[in-house]
Amino acid sequence: xxxxxxxxxxAAEYSEAIIERLQKVNDPELELDIYNLGLIYELNLDExxxxxxxxxxxxxxxxxxxxxPVDIKAALQDLxxxxxxxxxxxxxxxxxxxxxxxxxxxxLGISVH
Numbered sequence: 001x002x003x004x005x006x007x008x009x010x011a012a013e014y015s016e017a018i019i020e021r022l023q024k025v026n027d028p029e030l031e032l033d034i035y036n037l038g039l040i041y042e043l044n045l046d047e048x049x050x051x052x053x054x055x056x057x058x059x060x061x062x063x064x065x066x067x068x069p070v071d072i073k074a075a076l077q078d079l080x081x082x083x084x085x086x087x088x089x090x091x092x093x094x095x096x097x098x099x100x101x102x103x104x105x106x107x108l109g110i111s112v113h
Contacts, residue, residue, distance in 0.1 A: 002035075002101065004041075004099060005040050005042065006043070006054075007042070007044070008043070010044075010045035011044055011045035011051065013045075014045065014079060014080075014082065018043060018079065021075040021076050022034055022040060022072070022075065024075060025075050027039070027058070029062070029063065030058070032100075032104050032108060034055065036100065036101040036103050038099025038101065038104070039099075040055055041055060041090060042054035045082065048083065049081060049082055049083040049084070050083060050085070050086060051085050052086045052088060053085065053086070054090055055068070055087060055088070055089055056089065056094075056095045057089070057095065065089070068087075069087035069089070072085065072087050073087060
């Protein structure tokens with residue numbers, strides 16, 4: 001799990017499966033998954049098995065603002081232990097390129113130093 005993602009204990013129990021699914025949801029413009037791009041800020045699984053995913057976007061005019069939450073819900077909704085998925089979009093803290101993982105930087109051809 002990335003250190004820059006806030007995750008509660010209940011969500012942590014399912015973190016490997018959640019991450020695996022989030023790595024299949026791509027930003028269509030950058031063609032990199034949202035996990036390695038650093039768009040995920042928080043994962044919180046409550047006592048009713050509702051997973052809240054707090055995300056941001058690279059910019060406010062991103063063309064995938066409407067579709068991305070739908071894609072995230074579709075990717076996560078059938079995981080064992082998760083009955084519902086809620087996606088919350090935030091703009092603070094603002095996303096920056098430092099959030100891109102080492103793997104993501106390599107995929108995008110950005111210096112990893």
